[in-house]
Amino acid sequence: ADISTTLAGVKLPNLLFNASGVCCQTEADLKLMVESESGSLITKSATFEQRDGNPSPRYTPLPGGIGSINSMGLPNEGYEYYLNYAKNYDYSSKKPLFISLSGLSLADNVKMCEAFVAADLPCVLEINYSCPNVPGKPQMGYDLEAMEHSLSVLAPIIKKPFGIKLPPYFDIAHFDQAAAVFNKFDNLAFVTCINSVGNGLAIDFETEEALIKPKDGFGGLGGLMVLNTALANVNAFHRRLPGKQVIGVGGVVSGKEAFLHVLAGASAVQIGTQLKEEGPGAFARIAKELSDIMVAKGYKTLEDFRGKVKTL
Numbered sequence: 518a519d520i521s522t523t524l525a526g527v528k529l530p531n532l533l534f535n536a537s538g539v540c541c542q543t544e545a546d547l548k549l550m551v552e553s554e555s556g557s558l559i560t561k562s563a564t565f566e567q568r569d570g571n572p573s574p575r576y577t578p579l580p581g582g583i584g585s586i587n588s589m590g591l592p593n594e595g596y597e598y599y600l601n602y603a604k605n606y607d608y609s610s611k612k613p614l615f616i617s618l619s620g621l622s623l624a625d626n627v628k629m630c631e632a633f634v635a636a637d638l639p640c641v642l643e644i645n646y647s648c649p650n651v652p653g654k655p656q657m658g659y660d661l662e663a664m665e666h667s668l669s670v671l672a673p674i675i676k677k678p679f680g681i682k683l684p685p686y687f688d689i690a691h692f693d694q695a696a697a698v699f700n701k702f703d704n705l706a707f708v709t710c711i712n713s714v715g716n717g718l719a720i721d722f723e724t725e726e727a728l729i730k731p732k733d734g735f736g737g738l739g740g741l742m743v744l745n746t747a748l749a750n751v752n753a754f755h756r757r758l759p760g761k762q763v764i765g766v767g768g769v770v771s772g773k774e775a776f777l778h779v780l781a782g783a784s785a786v787q788i789g790t791q792l793k794e795e796g797p798g799a800f801a802r803i804a805k806e807l808s809d810i811m812v813a814k815g816y817k818t819l820e821d822f823r824g825k826v827k828t829l
């Protein structure tokens with residue numbers, strides 16, 4: 518079956534790619550993504566300066582395959598590293614390149630966006646408003662006034678279609694209020710839902726210790742356990758953002774969850790925890806599983822069922 522898609526006006530040979538943060542911090546990581554069966558790739562969220570991030574242990578999968586917890590703390594090579602990567606990227610390849618930016622201030626986001634716009638490259642920007650792990654930095658995604666102000670400055674600078682990475686919301690009023698903000702920006706072409714469920718706590722029963730070191734063990738939750746929150750956020754924004762697209766991320770461990778994300782309204786699907794645990798081979802496996810599901814259900818393309826979840 519045809520699992521290709523178009524996102525922000527660029528064609529992806531298939532709808533799958535990495536969630537920013539996984540398999541994408543260094544050129545070696547990104548090379549693995551280019552060589553994988555993913556349809557695209559996105560870089561680790563960049564800050565203006567290079568960052569080491571939080572002390573380790575700062576990531577761990579959770580027992581029983583239910584998911585993961587991380588408090589990486591935005592480690593990255595600094596935005597110029599990713600700008601250079603974007604300048605050298607082979608855009609004649611079938612895989613479009615996405616760039617994640619997560620400035621620690623609006624001024625930093627302005628400087629980074631201006632640098633990418635000045636370089637005039639075909640890559641697509643995804644502004645990250647939802648990093649839950651920088652101590653002392655509340656998530657912009659939960660401050661609608663600040664996020665609207667940020668978008669009112671950045672959208673005109675970026676000019677081209679771009680997207681934003683959002684935290685999960687858990688209240689219908691928040692879906693309504695957030696969508697009202699996003700619908701004000703014509704070139705805001707997509708929203709990526711969801712980032713990790715912020716500030717969970719994993720504790721080891723035997724040792725009675727938190728599993729990760731930063732922030733007293735508090736970190737973002739990912740993987741299968743967040744699937745149903747992710748599907749709700751994908752569908753809520755699919756319903757509320759006419760003319761815009763949604764990238765679904767959260768809980769995709771097989772073709773089945775990728776199918777559900779598209780049914781909820783996703784135009785593309787990112788994979789985080791499962792990619793971290795399985796490696797880039799996950800893309801070929803999940804792509805085949807999704808294609809087989811579509812054949813079994815009689816769907817030829819993603820448009821045949823995108824957003825068509827049935828209500829009772």
Ligand SMILES: O=C(O)c1[nH]c(=O)[nH]c(=O)c1I
Pocket residue numbers: 538562587588589590591592619645647648649650651712713737
């Ligand atoms: O701790 C991180 O680096 C991190 N971790 C996440 O779970 N989401 C994010 O957006 C980021 I920037």
